[in-house]
Structures are given as C-alpha cells and as structure tokens.
Amino acid sequence: MKLDFTKLSLLLLVSIIITSCSNNENDLPTDVVTKADFIENYATIASTNYADTYNTAVAMQSKINAFIAAPTEATLAEARTSWLYARDFYGQTEAYREANGPIDNEDLLATEGQINAWPLDEGYIDYVFNTTGGIVQNGLVGDTTFDLTEANIIAKNEDGKDDNISTGWHAIEFLLWGQDSNYNDVTLTDDYSTSGNRSYTDYTTADFADRRATYLQIVTDLLINDLNDLNTTWAVGGSYRTTFEALDEDAALTNILNGIGFISNGEVALERLDPAIDEGQENEHSCFSDNTNQDMWANVNGINNIIIGSYTTESGEIVSGVSLIDLTTQLNTTIGSALDTKASETIFKLNTLLGLGKNFDEIISEETLGSNGPAGQLSSALKAQGTAISDAANTLGINITIN
Template structure:
C-alpha cells in the first residue's frame, strides 16, 4: 500500500466525520449501539471475503507454484490484514471476540513449531515445542506427550495452538500463514523482510528445504481454518441470524453497549496499541515483539488499528469494495451534548491519526520500517515511535472524556499492566 493511498483514505474519512455530524441533532444512544453492530458486521464481512480471496490465491499457487503466483498470494495476505486490523476495536469490549481472537491473530510466535528456522533461532526459554517443526515430522514429542501430526488438517492446527501450555506455540491464524509465506526475517533491525522462496512449495526435485508437500498442506489448512473462524464471527454480528451475539448486545441496555464501545476503543488505543504493540518492542529494541514481523507490514497494522478506533468513534467505515458505511457514532452523541468538546476531541483524533500515519510514511517513502525504528541507536526512529505512544495516550484521555460527556463514568480502559 502506497502512502498516497493512506492519505486519500484519511481525507475521505475526514469528510465522513463532517457528514456524520448530521446525526447529532436527534441521535439516540440505542441508534449508536445498533450502528456499532452494523459496523462490526461490515468489518468482519470484509475480513471473511478478503480471507476467501487469499485462500483462492493459495489454491491457485499450490496447483502450479510460480514466483508470480507466490507474490500474488502475499499481496492477498496484505490485503486481508486491512479489514481484520480494523476489527480489533471490537475485541476488548466484547468477550466473544476477545476469546475467539487468539486462534486468528496471536503473536509473537515461536515459528520453529511450524517449519524450519535458522541455526541461530531465538525462542522462548522453556518452550518444549519451539523447534518441533510440524512440517518436517509426522510425529511430535512435546514434554511427555506424543502427537500424531501425519495428516495436517484445520482441526489439527487448531488443536496444536498453545501446545505444551506455551502461548508462543502459535500454530494457526494470520501470523502462521505470514511465516509460511515470507519465512523468517533474518535482517534484524536492518532493512528487509523475510525472503522465503516459492520453491519451498514445489513438490518434486525442485523442492527447496524439504517437505514441500507438507508445507503446502499446512498453508492450505491454515487458510481453511481462518475462513471457518471468520465466517463464524461474521454470523455473530449479522442482522439476518437469530440467537447470535448481535441480538444479545441489542437486548442489553444502550448504556452497557456504549460502555463496550468506549472500553474497546480505549483499551486498543492504550494497553494494546501504545503498550503491547509499541512500548514493549521499543523498550526492548526487539524485532520479535513486532506485530507483522515476517512481512514488515507492522506500520500498516498499527495504522488500521487506529483506523478501527476512529471508525467506531465516527460511525464510518470504508469497505473493501470502496463503498462507505455511515451512521451515528460516539461523535454524534458528544456533539449533541457539547459541540465544543466534540470539536476538541475530534482535533485530538486528527493529531493521533496523523502521528500513526507517519509510521506508514517513513516505511513507504523512506524505507524505514517499524523494526528499524525501534533499533537501539536509532534516535530519530525511537523518538517517532515514542511520540506515537504519547499521542495514543492523549487520544485515550479524549475517549475517556467522550465517555463522561455521554454519561459513561469510570471507563478504566485496559492498560495491559503498562505505565504511561
């Protein structure tokens, strides 16, 4: 994704906020919560559809592996991250999403569980599954447990997630697929992402690094599991389904719905994005704690996390097909009560969005990706990430202010045990 694309979307969304203000005069809390459910459904629908496109590209590639088709699969993976990262704002206020998310987006991972790694591979101490290499083996012994992994299926991958009790044993989801597509990023804090060759999937004498048939089976199974999981969550938010989470949410009080919205926004902004995804990596100068570490796509993941927060605040979402979903958001309720405060909160969102956008700018324009920005000795890069953290903390304070203005007290967004 080019910088100009991000800037164009920023401008487009800014317009939507202006148009969204027409909802302020007579908007109700219940309408805002109902539109929140519509937003969630739209985002998860896009996540499902882009994952399907990824799966189709994987099938075409595995049927006839070529360098060109391999690149197409990578581009489909990158495209699938755009809506999914905007879905994470729904995690923290809705237990059904947070409980489900681990199978799709868990990180960081000890990738040696899945496939071959370099001889100097660093993994979590005490993790007995860290070098299990499912691709190369039909039977694993992890601790005292022997596992039959001869047939790689979606269910097997799901069962192997966190095998041996280690959260670093991530067998499924976007990042397992990312590793299979890019391989390890062996550049440290220097420029460059993973460089897996397409021939790692060529069955026969041209196969590189062995077990190409099983590697392909793993890639296919991981994609199939991803689709199954996303389809389930899309249905949880659909107005066409009965007995799903959407109905449960809308039967509850509007104030409880608003609290879930605001808590989700604040927790993603503070504990998760500022804390787990930036502060941890910066303080440790650790590329292992980078989010999309194999593909060097972390700047976009951060950007679309921020976009997801903004979507819920404004009630707007730009769909994968380019169309726009608009409706009453938190902004409309705040403006109804205090227009000046609404303007000030909007200004803070603008500052933070611009700050997070700088991570994209330096990656795409200056070829300084997140793993380079957090390097020890990169004074300017460290400062940019730290300024982004500070801006996210300020944004969280604005979210808490918005909550109070619409009658939601003691929001207490999750800090993930970080101090800011």
C-alpha cells in the first residue's frame, strides 16, 4: 500500500493544533464553573433559608399566641414543638454570619445579638431555683417597677454584662421550658435525660403570670419582626440582596468564605463546643430545652450547605448549584479534595455525636477538654474544616480570618 505522507503530515499538524488549543487555559471546557455561579448559588441558598426561618417562626408565633390565650399542658407542648422545629432552620443561617451581611454588620441591621445572644442568665428574666429547690425571683418578670414594653426589653439586652440577655430565641426558650437544673423534686441530681419543666400554671395561677405572658408575647413578636427584616432584605430585589449582587466577585467571595470559615472554627468549635466541654452546662447553647444536639446539627449543616452547594427547604425541595468544592477543585484538585474530605469528616463526627442517644449536657459531662470525646472530636473536625476553607480561599486568590 502506498502512503500519502503529505496528507498524513497535514492531519498530524491539524491534530497538534487542535490539541494545543484545547489545552489553552483561555478556552475552558464546557463544564467549567465560575465564581459568579458559586456566588449566585450562595445568595439563593441564603435567601431561601431565611424565608424558611421566617415562615416557620411565624408558625411558632401562632402556637405561642394560642398558648398565651389558653395556657394548658397541650398548648404549651405545641408551642415548644414549634420552637424546636423553627430552630432547625434558623440554626442553618448561622453560616451567613461574619460575612459583612445584615445579620451582624453595624451599618445594616446588626440584629444577631437581639436574635440569638447566649449564654443567658435565666435569673435576669424570671425566677430560678436555689440549691434546695426554692424559688428566687429577681428577674424582669417579677420586677413590677419595670414597664414591660418592647423598647424597655430591648434596652435591657446585654445591659451591664454579656449574659444579661433579655430577647431572642433563648429568652423565648427559657420562658417556655424554664430552668434546666437537673432537679428531681428539691434535690439536685445528675438526671441529664430531662430538660426544663416549666408548668403551664406559670401562665395561669403562679405569681406574675400575666407579666410572664406579656413578656413572652413581646419577645416573640420582636423575634418575628427581626427575622422578617432579614428575610426581606435577602429576598430577590431586597436591599441587601441588591447590594450583595453588585459586589466585586472577590469581595463577595471573601465575605462568604470568611463567614463559613469563622463559624466553623471560631464560633461553633471555639465558642460553642470547647467552653461547654471545659466549663459544663452553663455554656450549653440551648440548655433549657436540651436542644443543643440539634443546634449542632443545624450549625454544621448550614456550613456544609455552602461547601456542597445544596440546601433542603422546609417543603423538602432541594436548592442546588455550584459548590465551594466544585470551584476549588477546578483550580486545584488536591485542595478541593481535602476540603471535600474535611467536610465529610465533620458530618461523620456530628452523626457520631447524635448517634449516642444522649443529651448534650450528658455528653460533655463525660469528657474534658483534650480528652478526645465525641464533642471534642466534632470540635477538632470543625477546626480542620475551617483550615480547609481557608486553604480553598487562598486557592481562589483571597485571604480570610477563621479565628
């Protein structure tokens, strides 16, 4: 067979040119993802999450209103259940904090301290038990010289010292559950299986019942107003959503990754887990309802939503798009793979803690800081995840602070 070397050489030359062009970094493959894609998906997840938070909190408000109107064991139980359900959605929004956004930016709404401040000195609001089971009433509810208005209660929030908390999720939690002191009759015990056990009669025949109901009504309505502001400003066309979408891409990325990096390492690990392990129940996030395990679920999954680019709505719909893993892996497969691994390890450690079947206060009672117990292992995983987020940020050409 006679070969036509002229044609063969021409085909080889064309092949080389095509191969060379396909490797040109300016001619990206069709499945490329962009910073803009990731930023857009973040905004969609954030606004959807805030909408779910507001809507489930409004449902909670309805149940609390029903309880205040007719206090019974049944209506109290329904109010508590609605608080627990709404917390799952708010807890995931913690991932949008420390991102120069409306939740904690002093130039915007900056209502985080009014919404979710803790730890809370319960005696600042209402009665507490002493060591023999007696009642001590030095709180705002029992102070009849204190006029119960929204403005006055807001002014008392974090007034004098950090744990003088008068508003937000945990004030409502305390007013629904009461103090969790592990009391059995009048004897202090280590019965970690029980949460606060406030009776509905605190709102009927007990001292200051009417003032207690007024207080609960005011702080619930205030929370709804604050959540509505966040929902509205993050919604499509909302004032902050418009500002956010106009940001330079690297500025937006810095805000996003600083948020999830700091919340993973600086907030959940260093503020919510380590102090609780070290100092005990007084630093437990939702100690009155014993909902702290579920708080951990919500906080960890809120961060993970951004890392994997997916959020499951209250209705069960999945909102998904470009993830931080996608964006990072495209530039550096090693860094992207490490982020994927650290995020998976964090979810695994979370599920290990939840799978113990124990309340958080019991879990932390069985370990010390550095003993590598299940809460400590979750803290370590969150710190490693924070470092992986920082490495991803560097890969994308930005610097963040995770402490």
